[in-house]
Amino acid sequence: MTKKRVGIVGGGIVGTSVAYHLTHYYDDVEVYLFEKNTIGSGTTAKSAGTHCLIDDSVPHDFWSVRLHGFKFYTDLEKKYPGSTGFEKTGTLLIAPYPEYEKYALQAVDLAVASGYQAWYWKDKEKIKEIIPDLILDDVLGAAYCPEDGFFDPTMISSTLARLSREEGAHVYIGTEVTTINMDGNRVTGVDTNKGHFDLDVLVDATGPWEPFFSKKVGLEVPIIHTKAEVFILEPVESLGYPFPVLKYPRFYARKDKENVFICKAHLTMDLNNPDHAGVWDADQLPMTGGTDPYFWDFLTEELMQHYPRLLESSVANDWVGYRAEPRDYMPVLGKTPVEGYILAIGAGGNGVIEGPTIGRDIARLIMTGETSYFLDKLPLSRFEKELEKHHKVTW
Ligand SMILES: Cc1cc2nc3c(=O)[nH]c(=O)nc-3n(C[C@H](O)[C@H](O)[C@H](O)COP(=O)(O)OP(=O)(O)OC[C@H]3O[C@@H](n4cnc5c(N)ncnc54)[C@H](O)[C@@H]3O)c2cc1C
Missing domain, CATH: 3.50.50.60 (FAD/NAD(P)-binding domain)
Known part of the structure; x- marks a missing residue:
């Protein structure tokens, strides 16, 4: 044949x-x-490589896609250690408003039903055990899963x-x-x-x-491009705790060796704003640099509100990636x-x-x-x- x-x-x-x-x-x-x-x-x-069991990035309709991906990579990692660069940091997803809280609760349900550990905490002291420096005044609760993290x-x-x-x-x-x-x-x-x-x-x-x-x-x-602008923050003083994947509705962060990788959340992009979305030549993208001040100002405001200690950092690196997607x-x-x-x-x-x-x-x-x-x-x-x-x- x-x-x-x-x-x-x-x-x-x-x-x-x-x-x-x-x-x-x-x-x-x-x-x-x-x-x-x-x-x-x-x-x-250019990717963050996060693959979290509790996350807002792919609708729950497609839970099997998330689960299959996670199992595929972790099985690969077991079979060929080091082959996926998996860092099991866990994920902390903060819920500031009721719709997001509902989403987080369902994410926890799905993870637990699939055999993983995950919790939803209303108790702010529990959340602070993971990241003590967060400002949690306006927060309803947080979902936490210790089993996931990010890949290379x-x-x-x-x-x-x-x-x-x-x-x-x-x-x-x-x-x-x-x-x-x-x-x-x-x-x-x-x-x-x-x-x-x-x-x-x-x-x-x-x-x-x-x-x-x-x-x-x-x-x-x-297909259009949405800009993903990444900043690598180098804290002036070591944070002193293991850094999980941290998800807010408007931004996310993860560890990057001793530093912190931070990016505006994908679903907050305004597709009608030419600073966020368009069609550009990917061959012209430099490997590093090229970020727009808007994205840095946005993240600074978010950190000021939720995590001011992280602003005591220098920017060690930055880059732009184009996410290619339909509307x-x-x-x-x-x-x-x-x-x-x-x-x-x-x-x-x-x-x-x-x-x-x-x-x-x-x-x-x-x-x-x-x-x-x-x-x-x-x-x-x-x-x-x-x-x-x-x-x-x-x-
Ligand atoms: C900052 C950032 C953070 C992200 N974080 C996450 C995350 O946490 N989790 C997640 O799931 N996703 C994340 N993503 C998205 C994810 O990285 C992308 O969806 C994924 O990498 C796309 O892979 P791809 O193979 O489709 O495209 P690419 O990796 O871009 O591969 C396309 C390839 O095609 C090649 N090519 C193009 N034209 C030709 C040609 N004519 N001939 C031969 N080769 C050609 C290019 O050289 C390129 O290598 C992130 C993206 C960015 C930018």
């Missing part, structure tokens, strides 16, 4: 997960992973690329896909700076390059009107959490034609009206 030739464009946490699932669960497939830079060097390298997403991508290669995948770094070859409406291959490849299927996992990449097949996918903040997955062109894009601020499910479900779709709850909820066709404006699309 001839093998299905699947090309994947993008060696971030999403593309490498697709490669891993294709090579580990299916026989009749030849996998080609094209990465124009190095593995995990795009948005994946670039390390995960490298691990998945290595494991895929061991199972026969061809992993090409420094290899840019420049042209997509078509026969009518069907993808037949790609041209790269390292030569031509014949393919049956092409998976677009280009992250923030997507708004430009899919134009090569005439598709305009409604509903959920990925765009699966088939397109172009035959053989599959989307694994739009993971926005949740690509680490969603990567294992995207990889699993996209691999199954390609190899068996079967879809899933996640894919069915998040097809490109949910933007049908928007797309019709640009193309004559038949679904």
Whole structure:
């Protein structure tokens, strides 16, 4: 039987997960992973890597996605120690208003029902046992889970690329896909700076390059960028307690060796504000620096209100990443009107959490034609009206 030739464009946490699932669960497939830079060097390298069991980043409808991702990475870590860079710091999620409290309570329920330890505390003394320096006057309570934390997403991508290669995948770094070859409406291959490849299927996992990449097949996918601006704070004096992932509705923080990584919360972005959202050239992003004063002022105000001690720090580093996503903040997955062109894009601020499910479900779709709850909820066709404006699309 001839093998299905699947090309994947993008060696971030999403593309490498697709490669891993294709090579580990299916026989009749030849996998080609094209990465124009190095593995995990795009948005994946800029990420906080938090993967918390209690969190507001992915709606509870998709709890199985969160749980599957967490188990996938922690199993990988058990099998290959050090392969995911897991730091089990726990997560403290502060609830300042009733809606958020409800969300936190359900998160605790889900974590406990799934066999993990988690609590919701009204008692402020309990919250202060985790972070003594928080100002809790206007707070209703907090959820705490000691079992989760954050991962190193670039390390995960490298691990998945290595494991895929061991199972026969061809992993090409420094290899840019420049042209997509078509026969009518069907993808037949790609041209790269390292030569031509014949393919049956092409998976677009280009992250923030997507708004430009899919134009090569005439598709305009409604992906925008939201700015994720990170500041690494170096406290003047050691805080003197282990630092968990700290989540407020408007910002989050986690440890970064002896320092603290802090960022404006993803869901607070104003999609109509050009300082927050737009479409920019990801190739122009520097590895570090380039942050806007607005984001620093925003975080300073938050810290002043909730955690003034953290302002007794210098800024050791800062950088900007582009989260690529549609306006509903959920990925765009699966088939397109172009035959053989599959989307694994739009993971926005949740690509680490969603990567294992995207990889699993996209691999199954390609190899068996079967879809899933996640894919069915998040097809490109949910933007049908928007797309019709640009193309004559038949679904
Ligand atoms: C500051 C910040 C914090 C975040 N925190 C979290 C978090 O705590 N938890 C979480 O789950 N998510 C988080 N995210 C989101 C997460 O990091 C992203 O969703 C994820 O990394 C996206 O992965 P990707 O593989 O889709 O894209 P990328 O990592 O950007 O990979 C795309 C790759 O495609 C390659 N490429 C593009 N065009 C071509 C081409 N023509 N040919 C070959 N290669 C090409 C690029 O070089 C790149 O390596 C955060 C993001 C940021 C910026």
